[in-house]
Amino acid sequence: MRIVLDAMGSDQHPEPEVQAALQASREFDEPLILVGDRQVLAPMLGSAKNIELVHADEVFEMSDHISHGVLRRVKNSMGVGMDLISNGEADALVTAGNTAGALGIGLARLKRMKGVRRPALSVLFPTASGHCVVLDIGANAECKPEYLLQFALMGSVYAEQVLGVKNPRVGLVSNGEEAGKGNELVKETYPLLEASSLNFIGNVEGKEIFGGDADVAVTDGFTGNVLMKGSEAVAKFITDRLRTEMMASTRTKIGGLLARPAFNELRKDLDSRQVGAAPLLGLNGLVFVGHGRSDGTALFSAIKLARQSVKVGLINSLREAIESALEVA
Amino acid sequence: MRIVLDAMGSDQHPEPEVQAALQASREFDEPLILVGDRQVLAPMLGSAKNIELVHADEVFEMSDHISHGVLRRVKNSMGVGMDLISNGEADALVTAGNTAGALGIGLARLKRMKGVRRPALSVLFPTASGHCVVLDIGANAECKPEYLLQFALMGSVYAEQVLGVKNPRVGLVSNGEEAGKGNELVKETYPLLEASSLNFIGNVEGKEIFGGDADVAVTDGFTGNVLMKGSEAVAKFITDRLRTEMMASTRTKIGGLLARPAFNELRKDLDSRQVGAAPLLGLNGLVFVGHGRSDGTALFSAIKLARQSVKVGLINSLREAIESALEVA
Known part of the structure; x- marks a missing residue:
């Protein structure tokens, strides 16, 4: 090799x-x-x-x-x-x-x-129970339903072969969990995923992705990129705010020092x-x-x-x- | 009243x-x-x-x-x-x-x-320097450039009149800060915003939104909804993880208690x-x-x-x- x-x-x-x-x-x-x-x-x-x-x-x-x-x-x-x-x-x-x-x-x-049809760029999001493969996160700003079906296939293979997830649960990123929710692309992709051999679990939102309910989350490269960069920015916002607030008093400074191992664990999770x-x-x-x-x-x-x-x-x-x-x- | x-x-x-x-x-x-x-x-x-x-x-x-x-x-x-x-x-x-x-x-x-053309649903995201009005966050899964221009106008009025922001900085949510980045909708909306009377600052990503560089962030209702729910889910993931890790040892438990005022301040920021x-x-x-x-x-x-x-x-x-x-x- x-x-x-x-x-x-x-x-x-x-x-x-x-x-x-x-x-x-x-x-x-x-x-x-x-x-x-x-x-x-x-x-x-x-x-x-x-x-x-x-x-x-x-x-x-x-x-x-x-x-x-x-x-x-x-x-x-x-x-x-x-x-x-x-x-x-x-x-x-x-x-x-x-x-x-x-x-x-x-x-x-x-x-x-x-x-x-189109190659996809993927990323691993940390979740409550491990990781979720999210794709496409930026290779294709405009997508067609068939592209998303292929992203799902490739993401599923990656999760299974490289990450060792058996029968990966595949979700379709949407603005609502119910079938029928979504933009045109999502609505047209849903039946393709449903008819596929994949372990399709339906539409997913942020809470399913970060909650560990999906192993693969499929979306177009525009939405995926906005979601990824938004998530990174929220994580930074929260950790920055906590750091600032921890410095506000002697009490919280000491608390922060004692709690440091907990923050280190979190950092590992978030650390790309x-x-x-x-x-x-x-x-x-x-x-x-x-x-x-x-x-x-x-x-x-x-x-x-x-x-x-x-x-x-x-x-x-x-x-x-x-x-x-x-x-x- | x-x-x-x-x-x-x-x-x-x-x-x-x-x-x-x-x-x-x-x-x-x-x-x-x-x-x-x-x-x-x-x-x-x-x-x-x-x-x-x-x-x-x-x-x-x-x-x-x-x-x-x-x-x-x-x-x-x-x-x-x-x-x-x-x-x-x-x-x-x-x-x-x-x-x-x-x-x-x-x-x-x-x-x-x-x-x-279309009404929009907005939300306030917490930022490093206050808030950012994000719209549309779900009223319109499919949008046209003219809708986004109107969302920007309305969001700007809301930020100025209700939130007291002078000459609000308006950003267009995209998968890259550079002009020319984006899906078709974003590429067609960009010149409309540029030609408008708004204080348009160009494309924005998560880091500009949460970093406090924009007062208004405009997007279609699908992307906005995914971004909002994703952000909420990341915040929950991080605070849940920290809570769990804080319980891992006596040291971190005590640290967590002492640092509680800092967490309370963060919670206020995140609290809808x-x-x-x-x-x-x-x-x-x-x-x-x-x-x-x-x-x-x-x-x-x-x-x-x-x-x-x-x-x-x-x-x-x-x-x-x-x-x-x-x-x-």
Whole structure:
């Protein structure tokens, strides 16, 4: 198994990436491929074993007008990393780079998996009983019912194969739990999910997602992105407010110090670094996109997630799920 | 000024409503009108002054197939309360009843304000620096750009007139801050907001909303509803998790007790009871819809909000804003 790590993805690149690569080199036997500027990276790696450097001196820069043709050729670290996958030299890419960029380059270099209408970006939300795979969270602002059905299929496979959830409960994000609630997209998607082989539990709202009643929550990339960023912002609002209020008096300061272990547990739950990255599902290759703010811990978690996905044969399972759904349809 | 309170709206009706009415009768000089079952309510009110009972023995029951014609005639407490407004006998209605019901009955009995394409339901999110008016949060699952422009106008008037925000900053909820990000609806709405007389600050995400960078956040009713319920669920998840973790050891238990004042301050921020209700904006009459779980405190807050809105002449300000926008267009 060979994982590729984009050394130039995170906001603080390449320090977090090098830190993650060094940890991987200590903990795993197989080589990790680090893609980036060789001149910068080589001195940082010292005598570390199991790290193979592949040179790419460009960094993906966000631009609105990059065409598919250009994305097929760009020599940045993300593109070079994906080429290693499409050439069969590596099994999965981890990057903390731009999501839209990863999607665009992924579509240009790896191409869509056969039968997949649109690839989706997923994220794991913490819940009262574990995690919920939420997708799409931003790859596709406009969706059709068939896309959402495929997102549900792919999310279900991911939950089952990588997260180990048996017969994952799939919910459709809506503005009401009752069947019949929703915008046009939701109303048209509902019967498709109902008729599918999935363990569809109906419409879900925030309380089902965070309450642990669904293992997979499907939505369009616009709504999913608003939900994800809103949730992150609420969590920050609450923890910031508590921190401020804790400083208000000696009594609460002492209380806060004593209660610190409880806050640390909460932080673990909320910490995206525990999970590390979200897979782009539906490409001919595994791509995990982490937060731009990822640190070494987050990126190492992402590498572990990528390893686990390769180990269980996620790509093949996704292919089979999409193919058998297409046979039924 | 006369406020009507629907006595049969909340999940626990009529106890919370009676409690709120009694508090209003003590604190305000004008009479409050309580609509509901006279036989049930009269004994609960005792010798309270300034409460006028109007009889309505039916309670709004959620049903998918209530037609506009039926809503025009129903004798439930919500409908009777709205009739008092349309007859000029009262200035605003407060109800903790079903939102869709309030909207349906409001459209049938009060009608849309002249020029308003769709009425919107708003909510106040707590932010780092106060509140943000978010609308629509569920009245319209499918929206057009012109609806969102009107929501922005009405939300801005509400923030300025009732909440006292000068020149409210209006944001458009999107999956990215950059102009050009968004689904089709957002992309088409952006130039309308830009060309308007509003203080439009561009696209906003969760961090701008909860960070206090926007006073009004505009979105379609589907996305707004998902965002609102998601945010509530995250807040509950975090506080539940903290409560559980605080019980894990004697140390954290003591810490939690000492830190209690800090938690109480946070609870005030998050407590919808502090605000009480969200206005339906765009009807010929003021209707405030509270949570079904509202207690007496929440409903009393809602009455205060309704009073403030009447006092500043919210309805006229909304009419003027819509009219002058239509003249420009």
